[in-house]
Amino acid sequence: MHNGIEQLATTWQSLPDYARSTAWILVITVALIISVALLTLWERKVIGWMQLRRGPNRVRLFGVAPGLGQPFADVLKLLLKEVVVPANSDKFLFRLAPVIALVPALAAWAVIPLSPEVVVSKADAGLLYLLSLTSMGVYGVIVAGWAANSKYAFLGAMRSAAQMVAYEIAMGFALVGVLMATGSMNLGTIVRTQGGGIGSWNWFWLFPLLMVYFISGVAETNRAPFDVAEGESEIVAGFHVEYSGIAFALFFLAEYANMILISTLTAVFFFGGWQGPFEGYPRLGDTFLGQPSFLWLLIKVFVVVFFFLWFRATFPRYRYDQIMRLGWKALIPVTLVWIGVEMLLATYRIGPWSRSWFH
């Protein structure tokens, strides 16, 4: 048994680079899709508890755990339903739009360091790559809204486009702050420079940027309270009003995959990614609690995703002009001011800038 594992490890090491990358891509994609399935259940459960309901508790998986089978039952139902293509829609783009929405959400995982060893691509411009991919997600929404040839869908698409452009800028500036504190665009390096326990993660010195980044992230994923692109009470279901069956499920998958992505990025940029919080503590430092591992990233992502669900159960939806006001007049000035503060901190070598390698 033990021998078999060792043999497997040596075989793994002897595989060529592209084979190992492909294997990791497969593992990450499958894990992500399963996470999305469980996240939908978790969301309904959490919101249920917050509203003093039980949430889904009927469909069992293997006869145990009431509710655990719900996401799989939902997927099966959506797979079996007909994908209705409206008569006056643009047939080609209507079918293409869900794919355009999904691809950036999956492709972004290429540069995310999951543990000290595991990352598909150690791209040097990883941060820019992520920024460009998160901005490409809007094409799925716009194309879907236009191709459906419905006024509601079109309104949703237009709202989404304007919102995305506004919050992209705040997000980019927040990442400029991260770039200044870590001195690299490579995500692996960004995580590595945050080593040394909970106090040396970026969140403390970049707290305003953390807030701006996360709020922009919520807006970018079109989640409540920024979900005017869907806006059930105003424009039915917004950009995906004409979609049914598995085409709708793809939009759903993209939205939840983006949620997990933004949470992971928040953890990577501001909470030290796979770095452990107890690193450098006297007694804990020697056990696995002091070691960096995938487990820490998982816990951090779990907590941040919970905020997404919490927001949805707590806040009423923003009005459209309020969203624009918040993006342009509140978030962008905050980032600009904090970049100025960072310049001062760097000049006087405070916080992350006191590290020796900066000079």
Next chain:
Amino acid sequence: MLIEALFYVFAAILVAASLAVITARNPVYSALALVMCFVTSAAIWLLLEAEFLAVVLVLVYVGAVMVLFLFVIMMLDINLAELRQGFTRFAWLGWLTALAVIVEIVGVVWARGGLGIDASRGALPAPAGYSNTLELGRVLYTRYAYPLELAAMLLLVAIVAAIALTMRQRAGLKYQDVSRQVAVRREQRLRIVKMDAEKRP
């Protein structure tokens, strides 16, 4: 070998997408084909190990510029027949522009060592540990620091000018003053009326 094969794949897609930009009947398809052009050119730049430029091309043009383009094009109610009316009248201008661009490209290639360019040889592979982003940053912020600052200033002036040109103060314009909305008191909205109970019929 693999790089070359990928180059020809991307180049073919790029040429096809560029043709689609000018031949597509629907302007939305043209804009989407242009997005395709940007993405494939970024891929070709990636093959040349210019990763920073490639990613920035996608970030700026695909992520921001083309979104706004689509935003506008989708809202236009374009009459295609009307659009094609002046085709023969303006065709000579189009041919002239195309000719000028071709002459320029050939001229540049000529200046770079004649038309006997060795097309079979790709870009020289960068040495190990080379970071395109780092090198570009180093050059931009040391040798070309002033031109960079000047360009940034110019862009800022352009933004301010665009805003100043489009901002008009019209009389009778209704807009929301958010600080007044937030500062509203109960007394301004609510009136409690006390009245005697009605006699039961």
